[in-house]
Amino acid sequence: MSEPEIMNAENDLRIDGFSAVLDDYEREGRLRHLPPHRAGQGLIDLTGNDYLGLAARQEEFREEYARRFGEASMTSSASRLLATDQKIYADYEGLLEGLYGRPALLFNSGYHANMGITRALALPGTVFLSDKLIHASAIDGLRMKGTECDRWRHNDPGHLRKLLEKYAGKAERMVVIAESVYSMDGDLAPLEELAALREEFPNMLLYIDEAHGFGVFGKYGLGLAEERGLLGKIDILMATLGKAGASAGAFAVTSRRMKDYLVNAARPLIFSTALPPANVAWSHLMTEKITGMEKERRHLRELASRLRAGLRDAGGGSEISGSQIVPFITGDARKATRLAAKLEAEGILASAIRRPTVPPGGERLRLSLNALLSEIDIDNITEKLKE
Ligand SMILES: Cc1ncc(COP(=O)(O)O)c(C=O)c1O
Structure with missing residues (x-):
């Protein structure tokens, strides 16, 4: 067998332009790398989104999974619209419908869901009004x-109202998009005000991304909308399963008619192989566990308040958070990376977040807490950051 030819694209017209982009990123201190393998090294991990600690505890649930879902296939072999095996998807959507009181539709990821739903809603006559800090997806x-x-200006319903007034007479429909819990600052959306605006403007649809609220807020962990009693006021509620859900994928909860529409119009759902049934079965099990994890949710909340209180005087802007995500703003990419490296040397992993994920000046460490941490861990983290 002949040796495969190795492409050497280091100095090549085909790659030059891309190399120049990398050089710019390097100069600006925002070059990204895939990190080394660090799991299982006993580090305190504040980088992930395993808010309830379910992913870290997955060993505990393997037996139940094997007993109930052990036969689930490792592949769907087709898009959801063509797959012959529908039972596991339908069962899980049924579970979600029972919890949220409205139909649910699974997507392969939050990225797919947000991309696909926004595209599907973009009929002629649609105007989108989004919070300035919504997710890249x-x-x-x-x-x-x-x-x-x-x-509209981040978390400013007054500004949103002005935009609604501006477009109300011109647009056929206005889709307002916000996150319940913002992924970088951990601050919460003014859901009550958004719901009130929806009452006022009959052609406004409210679309809420609960990626960081699912599992964490609400008696049953359904999200901030559940906690605030607003589930019935949201036209499309999207939640992801790769965070507190300890799995992968996403779902949208909506009306029956809108679900039917998305099945016909959301291209990532139609044109991509569906998640493996084995994965959907795991999401089903994890969602059942989440509904009973009130104690973990309370503990997580206490940890977050403790961290915010501890960092109050440190000047990192952590007080803007209202959730398990606490920012420590350095305002400079290099400072953020240096601080992350220093913490890692002391056994604490925290992500340095830079442009374009956050706007210039918003560079920070993102401290993402989970329910397996203790008060002692929080005090340790606080002390290290204050140093
Ligand atoms: C707010 C928000 N929405 C959507 C997504 C995308 O979800 P997924 O990771 O399932 O693609 C993410 C995170 O990655 C997120 O933070």
Whole structure:
């Protein structure tokens, strides 16, 4: 057998332009790398989104999984619209429908869901009004050619109202997009005000991304909308399963008619192989566990308040958080990376977040807490950051 030819693209016209981009990133201190393997090294991990600690505890649930779902296939071999095996998907959507009181539709990821749903809603006559800090997955959907959109100042319903007034008479429908818990600052959306605006403007649809609220807020962990008693006021509620859900995938909860529409119009659902049934079965089990994890949710909340209180005087802006995500803003990419390296040397993993994930000046460490941490861990983290 002949040796495969090795492509050497270090100095090549084909790669030069891309190399120049990498050089720029390096100069600006925002070059990304895939990190080394660090799991199982006993580090305190504040980088992940395993908010309830379910992913870390998965060993405990393997037996039950094997007993109930052990036969589930490792592949769907087709898009959801063509797959012959529908039972596990339908069962899980049924579980979600029972919890949320409205139909649910599974997607392969939150990225797919946000991209696919925004594209599907972008009929002529639709105007999107998004909070300035919504996630890249929704922004990528809105960036497609021909989409009309405007942005309101982060968490400012007064500004949103002005935009609604501006577009109400012109647009056929106005889709307002916000996250319940913002992924970088951990601050909470003014859901009550958004719901009140929805009452006022009959052609406004409210679309809430609960990626960081699912599992963490609400008596049953259904999200911030559950906690605030607003589930019935949200037209499309999207939640991801790769965070507190300890799995992968996402779902949207909506009306029956909108679900039917998305099945016909959400391209990532139609044109991508569905998640493996084995994975959906795991999501089913994890969701059942989540509904009973009130104690963990309370503990997580206490840890977050403790960390925020501890960092109050340290000047990192941690007080803006209202959740398990606590920012420690350095305002400079290099400072954030240096601080992350220093913490790692002391056994604490925290992500340095830089442009374009956050706007210039918002560079920070993102401290993402989980229910397996103790008060002692929090005090240790606080002390290290204050140093
Ligand atoms: C707010 C928000 N929405 C959507 C996503 C995308 O979800 P997924 O990781 O399932 O693609 C993420 C995270 O990655 C997120 O933070």
